[in-house]
Amino acid sequence: MNYMNQQPQPYAQQAYQHDGKSAETRNLKPGELSTGTTIMAIPFKNGVVLGADSRVSTGTYVANRVSDKVAQLHDHIWCCRSGSAADTQALTDYVRHYLSQLAIETGRVPTVKTAAHLMRRLCYENKDKLMAGVIIGGWDPVEKGSVYNIPLGGTCIKMPFALGGSGSTYIYGLVDSLYKEGMGEEETKLLVKKAISHAMARDGSSGGIIRTVVVTEAGNEREYIPGNELPFGP
Amino acid sequence: MASSGSGYDLSASTFSPDGRIFQVEYASKAVNNAGTALGLKCRNGVVLCVEKPLLNKMLLPNSNRRIHTVDTHSGIAITGFVSDGRQIVNRAREECSNYEETYGTKVPPTVLGDRLAAYVHYFTLHGSLRPFGATALLASYDTETKEHCLQMIEPSGVSYKYFGCAAGKGRQPAKTELEKLDINKPDRGENIDVREGVKQLARIIHLLHEEGKDKPFELEMSWLCEESGWEHKGVPRDLIKEAVEWAKKDIAEAEESESEEDDDDDDDEEMNE
Numbered sequence: 001m002n003y004m005n006q007q008p009q010p011y012a013q014q015a016y017q018h019d020g021k022s023a024e025t026r027n028l029k030p031g032e033l034s035t036g037t038t039i040m041a042i043p044f045k046n047g048v049v050l051g052a053d054s055r056v057s058t059g060t061y062v063a064n065r066v067s068d069k070v071a072q073l074h075d076h077i078w079c080c081r082s083g084s085a086a087d088t089q090a091l092t093d094y095v096r097h098y099l100s101q102l103a104i105e106t107g108r109v110p111t112v113k114t115a116a117h118l119m120r121r122l123c124y125e126n127k128d129k130l131m132a133g134v135i136i137g138g139w140d141p142v143e144k145g146s147v148y149n150i151p152l153g154g155t156c157i158k159m160p161f162a163l164g165g166s167g168s169t170y171i172y173g174l175v176d177s178l179y180k181e182g183m184g185e186e187e188t189k190l191l192v193k194k195a196i197s198h199a200m201a202r203d204g205s206s207g208g209i210i211r212t213v214v215v216t217e218a219g220n221e222r223e224y225i226p227g228n229e230l231p232f233g234p
Numbered sequence: 235m236a237s238s239g240s241g242y243d244l245s246a247s248t249f250s251p252d253g254r255i256f257q258v259e260y261a262s263k264a265v266n267n268a269g270t271a272l273g274l275k276c277r278n279g280v281v282l283c284v285e286k287p288l289l290n291k292m293l294l295p296n297s298n299r300r301i302h303t304v305d306t307h308s309g310i311a312i313t314g315f316v317s318d319g320r321q322i323v324n325r326a327r328e329e330c331s332n333y334e335e336t337y338g339t340k341v342p343p344t345v346l347g348d349r350l351a352a353y354v355h356y357f358t359l360h361g362s363l364r365p366f367g368a369t370a371l372l373a374s375y376d377t378e379t380k381e382h383c384l385q386m387i388e389p390s391g392v393s394y395k396y397f398g399c400a401a402g403k404g405r406q407p408a409k410t411e412l413e414k415l416d417i418n419k420p421d422r423g424e425n426i427d428v429r430e431g432v433k434q435l436a437r438i439i440h441l442l443h444e445e446g447k448d449k450p451f452e453l454e455m456s457w458l459c460e461e462s463g464w465e466h467k468g469v470p471r472d473l474i475k476e477a478v479e480w481a482k483k484d485i486a487e488a489e490e491s492e493s494e495e496d497d498d499d500d501d502d503e504e505m506n507e
Binding site for chain 2: 102105117142
């Protein structure tokens with residue numbers, strides 16, 4: 001941006017200018033990495049499927065085309081990260097630490113609800129300094145599979161399925177029309193893969209490979225689909 | 235057994251030569267001088283009960299509470315120094331609200347009990363502080379595992395889980411009576427029901443209370459059970475009244491049958507002669 005040619009403007013107007021950048025990327029500091037991304041999580045009968053793309057960008061440069069945006073918080077609790085890579089990595093480290101302490105104090109498996117609340121507390125209390133949108137998904141003995149969406153600002157909502165990241169805006173219609181309650185594991189995995197491919201096709205900040213994690217009582221299964229085998233895309 | 239501390243009992247931070255901390259033991263003695271508190275873990279809930287001696291005829295009835303709700307799913311009955319007990323209750327309330335704010339769920343009973351025990355224990359470590367002269371009976375419900383729980387936190391800072399526990403003046407005979415009830419059967423389904431528990435606790439309190447010797451007293455009871463929606467509430471007044479009436483009748487009948495047995499013995503002796 002050429003500061004010399006600009007007229008001084010009231011703060012409110014400055015805040016709304018976007019120069020074509022997406023909501024998630026315009027507040028980044030120069031040189032900061034963004035996980036402008038597509039993430040989603042859908043619970044099914046016995047667990048949860050989490051999915052994400054793998055592109056990390058600084059402006060137009062793709063800093064990492066195979067990054068892992070699905071982070072493990074505890075044995076059966078995972079988290080999809082979007083927004084500033086630094087912020088979300090720091091947040092996941094904090095929540096991972098608090099959850100492991102809690103598991104020792106209570107002597108039981110922490111619930112997805114607790115993980116979501118911890119994340120929400122951090123996101124909300126520090127909302128001025130953070131730019132992070134996360135989706136927490138996992139399995140616990142109390143609620144079985146559940147998914148919580150924590151967008152920018154720090155709301156925490158339990159949802160039947162959650163989408164996040166810059167690419168999610170392009171696939172709301174698709175997921176709304178394809179989602180059904182009571183789907184099994186395979187059907188849910190296919191839906192996640194299809195939706196993320198569609199988002200990657202249209203969103204410049206999403207791309208690379210699709211990473212999925214299937215969380216059930218038995219354990220976690222990681223998978224990835226290489227870029228040339230996407231169910232949909234150029 | 236009166237044991238003199240003689241020099242090792244001036245501060246909680248001094249051990250005696252035989253490895254005791256007298257201040258903590260004296261704190262327990264303070265509790266033992268106060269009104270009896272009972273707790274009972276029944277099949278489908280927990281009942282707490284405190285005997286409040288009415289020290290003054292001018293006291294407003296049902297004021298001066300001894301049983302406090304700490305969170306929707308937990309309650310504490312206090313005996314000993316009531317003011318010391320209030321501190322424990324306030325701390326418990328802070329712990330509960332803090333835990334829920336941070337982790338989003340109600341604090342599990344074990345965690346709450348352990349934290350209160352740690353708090354009470356802290357005061358036994360410093361020369362500038364005195365231990366609490368109060369015992370807390372904690373009834374609580376685990377919203378995740380759906381199990382209810384009764385714990386007792388003593389002035390020394392120990393906390394155990396109980397089927398039935400007693401503290402205060404009448405704790406020795408109370409413990410004997412509690413052991414006679416069906417509360418520790420291996421098949422939990424056979425254990426005593428909450429309503430039956432209310433009646434039995436009322437009976438035990440009245441049994442321990444000697445008419446001429448002890449002051450007139452008020453009975454305060456609370457429960458945490460299926461019937462109360464697993465929320466800590468006072469036992470409904472009419473239920474307490476029913477329980478007290480039943481208790482008095484039961485005690486009177488037991489006394490009668492004892493005196494009848496004595497008459498039978500006399501007859502046997504005549505026959506033998």
